Each structure stands twice: as structure tokens, then as C-alpha cells.
Amino acid sequence: MNWQRFISVPVFSVLIVASVVYYITVIVFIRDWVGFQTPTGFWNALIFTLLLCLCLFSFFVSVLTDPGHVPASYVPDVEDSLGSDQELKKPAAEVRQCDNCSTYKPPRAHHCKVCRRCVLRMDHHCLWINNCVGFWNYKAFFMLVFYATTGSIYSTVIIISSVFQKDWDFSGMAQLKLFYVCSGVVMVALSLTLGTLLGWHIYLITRNMTTIEYYEGIRAAWLARKSGQSYQHPFNLSVYKNITLILGPNMLKWFCPTAVSHLKDGIGFPTSRYSS
Ligand SMILES: [Zn+2]
Ligand SMILES: [Zn+2]
Numbered sequence: 001m002n003w004q005r006f007i008s009v010p011v012f013s014v015l016i017v018a019s020v021v022y023y024i025t026v027i028v029f030i031r032d033w034v035g036f037q038t039p040t041g042f043w044n045a046l047i048f049t050l051l052l053c054l055c056l057f058s059f060f061v062s063v064l065t066d067p068g069h070v071p072a073s074y075v076p077d078v079e080d081s082l083g084s085d086q087e088l089k090k091p092a093a094e095v096r097q098c099d100n101c102s103t104y105k106p107p108r109a110h111h112c113k114v115c116r117r118c119v120l121r122m123d124h125h126c127l128w129i130n131n132c133v134g135f136w137n138y139k140a141f142f143m144l145v146f147y148a149t150t151g152s153i154y155s156t157v158i159i160i161s162s163v164f165q166k167d168w169d170f171s172g173m174a175q176l177k178l179f180y181v182c183s184g185v186v187m188v189a190l191s192l193t194l195g196t197l198l199g200w201h202i203y204l205i206t207r208n209m210t211t212i213e214y215y216e217g218i219r220a221a222w223l224a225r226k227s228g229q230s231y232q233h234p235f236n237l238s239v240y241k242n243i244t245l246i247l248g249p250n251m252l253k254w255f256c257p258t259a260v261s262h263l264k265d266g267i268g269f270p271t272s273r274y275s276s
Contacts, residue, residue: 067134068120
């Protein structure tokens with residue numbers, strides 16, 4: 001466990017924003033709107049607290065989990081990369097090396113300049129978790145984005161509902177009115193930002209792609225088109241299979257950020273037929 005990753009301004013900022021959003025949603029809006037004694041107030045406060053706990057749990061797992069080291073003993077399986085089937089023969093260029101680490105790179109691994117090492121199935125380096133998003137913590141990162149988006153939308157709905165339903169008396173309280181309007185605007189903006197990020201990662205998961213592979217794919221497709229060929233992402237199996245490779249085969253465990261027993265070694269990945 002690398003607790004030193006918490007010594008970071010962006011990581012602290014996330015915790016402060018989560019605390020402020022919780023305080024404003026539960027203490028200011030739910031309590032003042034309906035009170036905790038009413039069933040509406042009680043259940044809304046409970047559900048929102050639960051969402052925040054799940055969000056923070058995913059956040060801690062994303063920060064503390066090592067995204068995946070390349071084992072020192074790793075040597076690419078040249079036989080395998082060449083393919084046994086003559087038709088599917090792959091060029092030997094598939095053997096990848098990292099100039100910075102002076103080691104071989106497994107498929108889908110990339111060198112992170114911030115972490116100064118190669119990371120298995122690297123997606124991107126995330127400042128907000130002060131860690132790389134890679135093979136072992138991608139699911140936790142995705143669940144973090146999922147719970148943060150859900151919590152943010154929930155908070156927005158509560159703020160907007162309470163403002164419209166309660167008979168507020170703002171006369172002579174311009175500052176209070178400004179506070180409610182600002183809270184609503186900030187939460188709508190946060191929901192849209194997190195929702196876009198969630199949509200992006202759902203898109204990537206359904207295609208079994210990382211953010212790096214998406215950009216590599218654009219270039220590969222352009223190069224393939226120039227030579228009259230087509231490019232297909234080699235790890236894209238089927239939508240359901242792609243989802244289970246990230247979230248796991250058991251749907252009941254999809255929403256648990258630590259349920260990663262389905263992950264293998266981060267070195268070998270099932271592929272569809274080689275791209276034509
Ligand atoms: Zn490297
Ligand atoms: Zn990194």
C-alpha cells in the first residue's frame with residue numbers, strides 16, 4: 001500500500017470537494033428542506049451517504065492499488081506473437097521494448113513519464129488519484145467515476161427539487177439566494193463533466209480499449225486506409241465479453257471495485273482475429 005500517494009494537492013482537492021458537496025447536499029439542503037425526521041429526508045440522506053461511502057471507497061482503492069508492474073523476468077513469447085497459423089502471421093515488430101526502462105513491454109503496456117516505469121494495460125496517468133490507471137485499478141477507477149457521477153446527479157436533483165418545492169423566503173437575503181443558485185450551477189457543471197467522463201469510459205469498455213489505444217487506433221486506421229486496408233482493434237471481442245473482461249463475469253460483483261479475481265496477469269490478453 002502506497003499511502004504516500006495521498007500527499008498530493010489534487011488528491012486533497014478531491015476529498016475537500018467530496019466533503020463540501022456532502023455538507024451542502026445533506027446538511028444544508030436535505031435538513032433544511034424536509035428535515036431528517038421525515039421519511040423523505042431520512043431516506044435521501046441515507047442513500048446519499050451510502051453513495052459517498054462507495055465513491056470514497058473506490059477512490060481509496062484507485063489511489064492505493066498498484067496499476068501493474070512489468071515483471072523483471074518478462075520475455076515476450078516470440079513463437080506466440082508470430083502465430084502458428086500461417087495466414088495469421090504477425091510481423092516480429094510486435095516485440096516491444098521500452099527505451100526508458102530497457103526492458104521488453106508486454107502487449108498493451110506503456111511507459112508512464114510521471115511514474116517513470118512501464119504500466120500494464122495503461123489507460124492514462126490520473127492526477128486526481130496521483131496514480132496511473134492500469135490493469136489492476138482500472139475497475140476501481142471506473143467505479144469511482146460511476147459513483148461520483150451518480151452522487152453528483154443525485155445531489156443536483158436534491159438541490160433543484162428543494163429550491164423549487166420549498167416556499168423559500170429570500171426577501172432581503174440576496175447572499176443566501178446567490179449561494180443556492182451557485183450550488184445548483186456548480187453541481188450541474190460537475191454532473192456534466194463527470195457524466196461525460198463516465199460515457200467515455202463506457203464507450204472504451206464496450207470496445208475493450210484504453211484511452212491510449214483509442215488514439216493509437218485513429219492513427220492505425222488512417223495508415224491502414226492509406227494502404228487500402230481496414231484496421232480493427234485486436235482486443236475487441238464482443239460488447240458483453242468486453243464488459244465482463246473489465247467488470248467480471250458475475251453481474252452481482254460488477255459494482256464492487258475490489259472484485260477483480262477475474263483479472264489474470266495483465267501480460268496476455270485474448271484477441272479477436274488479427275486485423276486485416
Ligand atoms: Zn518503461
Ligand atoms: Zn503514471
